[in-house]
Amino acid sequence: MANNSGVLIFGAAAALGVAAVIAATRPSEAAAPPTTGSLSGKVTDSATGAPIQGATVSLGSSLHTTDANGNYSIVEIPPGDYPLSFSAPGYATVNI
Numbered sequence: 001m002a003n004n005s006g007v008l009i010f011g012a013a014a015a016l017g018v019a020a021v022i023a024a025t026r027p028s029e030a031a032a033p034p035t036t037g038s039l040s041g042k043v044t045d046s047a048t049g050a051p052i053q054g055a056t057v058s059l060g061s062s063l064h065t066t067d068a069n070g071n072y073s074i075v076e077i078p079p080g081d082y083p084l085s086f087s088a089p090g091y092a093t094v095n096i
Contacts, residue, residue, distance in 0.1 A: 013096065024041040024084045034076055034077055034078070034079075035078070036075070036076040036079075037077045037079070038073065038074060038075045038076070038077060039059060039072075039073075039074045039077060039084075040071070040072060040073040040074070041057075041072060042066075042069070042070045042071050042072075043057070043066050043070045043072070043086055043088070044070055045091075050070075051066070051068070051069045051070025051071075052066060052070050052088050052091070053066060053067065053068045053069075053070060054066060054088065055070065055072075055086060055087065055088035055091075056081070056086070056087045056088065057072045057074070057084075057085075057086055058084070058086075058087070059074055059077065059080035059082050059083075059084050060080075060083060062074065075088070084096045
């Protein structure tokens, strides 16, 4: 079986528009399972679609900040279950 990428897309429409992509690699039968994953996406204003610079993306105890285009990327995430939230001053926090 060849390697395939699994992609899961989240969307939330509160005061923040949130799009997130979680990617993990499905190993071939002979390969070892992946030891880390990644999460990336864009935080936007749900009313206007404008990107939100400086929004906080919280994955477990790890905090990340969006760039000028509202993008974020979190790499080398160990396997597990994590709370995920998005927040920015003047907007309601989105918890996933």
